[in-house]
Amino acid sequence: xxxxxxxxxxxxxxAQLKTDSKIFCSCSTRFxxxxxxxxxxxxxxxxxxxxxxxxxxxxxxTKTALxxxxxxxxxxxxxxxxxxxPDLPKGYQxxxxxxxxxxxxxxxxxxxxxxxxGHPRDxxxxxxxxxxxxxxxxxxxxxxxxxxxxxTRTYVxxxxxxxxxxxxxxxxxxxxxxxxxxxxxxxxxxxxYVETCDTNMEEGSLRCDANVSVRLVGTEAxxxxxxxxxxxxxxxxxxxxEYEIDRQIEVIEGxxxxxxxxxxxxxxxxxxxxxxxxxxxxxxxxxxxPDLPPLRVEQEMIERVRAALPELPEAVRRRFCExxxxxxxxxxxxxxxxxxxxxxxxxxxxxxxxxxxANWIKNELLxxxxxxxxxxxxxxxxxxxxxxxxxxIDGGRISGAQAKELLPRMIEAATPLAELVESIGGGQIxxxxxxxxxxxxxxxxxxxxxxxxxxxxxxxxxxxVGQLMKATNKKANAQIANDLLKEMLAPGS
Numbered sequence: 001x002x003x004x005x006x007x008x009x010x011x012x013x014x015a016q017l018k019t020d021s022k023i024f025c026s027c028s029t030r031f032x033x034x035x036x037x038x039x040x041x042x043x044x045x046x047x048x049x050x051x052x053x054x055x056x057x058x059x060x061x062t063k064t065a066l067x068x069x070x071x072x073x074x075x076x077x078x079x080x081x082x083x084x085x086p087d088l089p090k091g092y093q094x095x096x097x098x099x100x101x102x103x104x105x106x107x108x109x110x111x112x113x114x115x116x117x118g119h120p121r122d123x124x125x126x127x128x129x130x131x132x133x134x135x136x137x138x139x140x141x142x143x144x145x146x147x148x149x150x151x152t153r154t155y156v157x158x159x160x161x162x163x164x165x166x167x168x169x170x171x172x173x174x175x176x177x178x179x180x181x182x183x184x185x186x187x188x189x190x191x192x193y194v195e196t197c198d199t200n201m202e203e204g205s206l207r208c209d210a211n212v213s214v215r216l217v218g219t220e221a222x223x224x225x226x227x228x229x230x231x232x233x234x235x236x237x238x239x240x241x242e243y244e245i246d247r248q249i250e251v252i253e254g255x256x257x258x259x260x261x262x263x264x265x266x267x268x269x270x271x272x273x274x275x276x277x278x279x280x281x282x283x284x285x286x287x288x289x290p291d292l293p294p295l296r297v298e299q300e301m302i303e304r305v306r307a308a309l310p311e312l313p314e315a316v317r318r319r320f321c322e323x324x325x326x327x328x329x330x331x332x333x334x335x336x337x338x339x340x341x342x343x344x345x346x347x348x349x350x351x352x353x354x355x356x357x358a359n360w361i362k363n364e365l366l367x368x369x370x371x372x373x374x375x376x377x378x379x380x381x382x383x384x385x386x387x388x389x390x391x392x393i394d395g396g397r398i399s400g401a402q403a404k405e406l407l408p409r410m411i412e413a414a415t416p417l418a419e420l421v422e423s424i425g426g427g428q429i430x431x432x433x434x435x436x437x438x439x440x441x442x443x444x445x446x447x448x449x450x451x452x453x454x455x456x457x458x459x460x461x462x463x464x465v466g467q468l469m470k471a472t473n474k475k476a477n478a479q480i481a482n483d484l485l486k487e488m489l490a491p492g493s
Contacts, residue, residue: 024051070105
């Protein structure tokens, strides 16, 4: 049934700009403080209090807009978006409408569907349009205590009220839930690279709403869109979209009509449910904010910010593939953050082995650091120390197994590598004569297994490898050990 329908998805991503103070006052934006402790007359909406625009917000917004290929408008207008809710103390939100801060942007990302294990397949480079990015203040936070139809109490925390948001509105260019997933993941990386948002979805500093509709394949007109809210992770976004696509198809196939509404995602039930009928722009009765003049951004400031932009994640990913011969998947992992990308490049340069650096960082180091909740940039295993370990492996002085034993010790202490190697009984055994004598002893101690192996039970070769590694405490050079065992276990030896 899915094959009969096409999907149209548009996304609205709200990114909290990482300024120390709010957008129109000097109150702190620090997360986790006591409720209502970071408030003043401005963000409480008290009569007579006047907003003053935070200059740092403009700088961060410019940086974000340029990173998303948006045109920064030299003049934009703040407006009042009118609606009442307990955590919106003024009864309206200062936002932007007809003349936004920036518009007409795009991103190009690698995207595709997933297989049964969740790995991408049929990846393609696709461009997705961004309609606009405008500035606005955040509302406060409502906390509901109790169950519906019972003694429910609502508590309001206005610490978040007035924190600066950049709302990034995409074109309706996404044709699958995985394209939407990959787009939001890419936005997260861009915001981290330019350091304008910490993108912590659990703390609410990055939030996403999705508009989704379905239509018969070959139909040009869009179907009736439904807005999805309460999507506090990219995985929930993907799952909510999948559920909603199936729900809308089921409604249409059953002879019904999809209703324009806002629905919430319930992560415990894995379903969406209706929250309210969907408002249109005219329902908010926008009009220009009388307490704020037009925001003017000079070209000189735009060019200064543009010149300071770092290399962005998609460009880094492509360069890692071309320069180091990495796969898309490896390059994607290693370019996830600026810190990790820089760590990989420094390790590759110091070790002279980009492939080994990529494998050890992706498969070993990140796992060990994640288990200890340590960020790569604050790890005791600096690029120079990891490169030293890789050089020892490449030189045959320690084995891969020994290196895996040494890595956790390197994370826990800045002890010189030579001392750590001694602490595990020394480096790799590369002396063929020494290993030959140990193999003789193993063969002599296991005549039954020797007879079975020579009789055709070749799987027992692994048994002898294990015995040798056990006898040498995993220090035997694997290649030399394999060659010796093949020679000495052969019939007639």
